[in-house]
């Protein structure tokens with residue numbers, strides 16, 4: 102369960118049985134015929150896959166390259182998160198779990214979890230930072246409409262990190278009948294690997310779609326935003342060992358990487374343990390987790406998935422950090438060039454086009470991880486449009 106020096110499972114003794122049960126069973130369950138049949142059927146008939154690989158004509162003209170958008174914003178619930186929650190709910194049912202818990206920041210993962218719990222008739226409790234509950238109110242109510250119990254996390258900065266701590270605490274207290282659906286490629290092994298595998302449907306489809314449209318499976322660049330890193334892990338998954346494909350991971354610079362209000366973990370982070378795995382995280386000299394900042398709740402995370410820590414450490418990935426202001430500008434620009442209002446998380450990936458070099462002949466795929474409906478209040482408050 103390691104990606105170079107990163108990964109592993111650094112968990113309290115109380116969680117060993119759960120993690121062991123998961124580690125021992127996830128691969129055989131995921132490889133079984135009836136899992137694959139149900140997973141593929143739900144992704145097709147319920148989530149609406151394959152998602153389009155859309156050639157963005159006006160964006161391509163403006164930026165001078167052949168730019169495709171992978172439309173994860175068109176998944177049911179409006180973001181890629183459901184690819185993972187569908188996989189984990191089938192797994193949880195096969196492990197005879199009765200209760201589901203989850204953490205959420207932007208609320209997309211929470212909604213995706215509440216959605217599959219309603220689908221399968223399982224009890225659902227989502228932990229969410231009180232601050233995030235304020236700035237992602239529409240998603241809080243969507244979770245409640247879907248039948249989930251949304252519990253505010255009031256410790257620390259009352260954002261995602263605190264919600265994750267709270268969810269882990271609850272799981273320790275209710276180990277036997279509960280499955281914890283982690284929303285990103287974070288947490289103790291096998292979670293990062295399992296979530297990446299569920300999200301890998303994104304690049305599996307990209308290969309087929311690029312062959313159809315460009316006569317080759319490989320783009321020249323894949324660009325994706327990184328909070329914990331699950332949409333990026335999915336978009337990169339089938340290209341890690343394709344050296345001719347550049348992997349561009351876009352983090353949130355917040356108010357600037359030197360402002361003290363940032364979430365650019367590969368710039369500001371150091372190796373440490375966060376939520377059960379060894380990875381890069383923003384920490385003080387004595388190892389306290391530093392509060393991150395991003396205008397987007399989904400990237401407002403002080404860590405990064407171990408697979409991306411390794412991607413950075415190994416030099417295989419190119420990491421860029423995009424500031425709040427630039428992400429918002431990129432979101433409005435996409436709206437006006439292509440008629441698509443992106444989630445603010447996804448908007449970060451678009452601004453990377455202004456921060457990296459590429460050739461006019463390059464085929465670029467940008468992973469459009471979610472739609473902007475949940476962020477309308479933030480766009481309105483920002484107002485520069």
Ligand SMILES: Cc1ncc(COP(=O)(O)O)c(/C=N/[C@H](C(=O)O)[C@@H](O)C(C)C)c1O
Nearest residue numbers: 206207208209210328329330331332399471
């Ligand atoms: C539309 C959208 N795009 C990207 C992200 C970043 O999460 P990753 O793809 O796991 O890096 C997110 C993250 N959302 C999570 C959530 O909804 O709870 C996030 O806040 C945490 C699970 C990390 C998102 O909603």
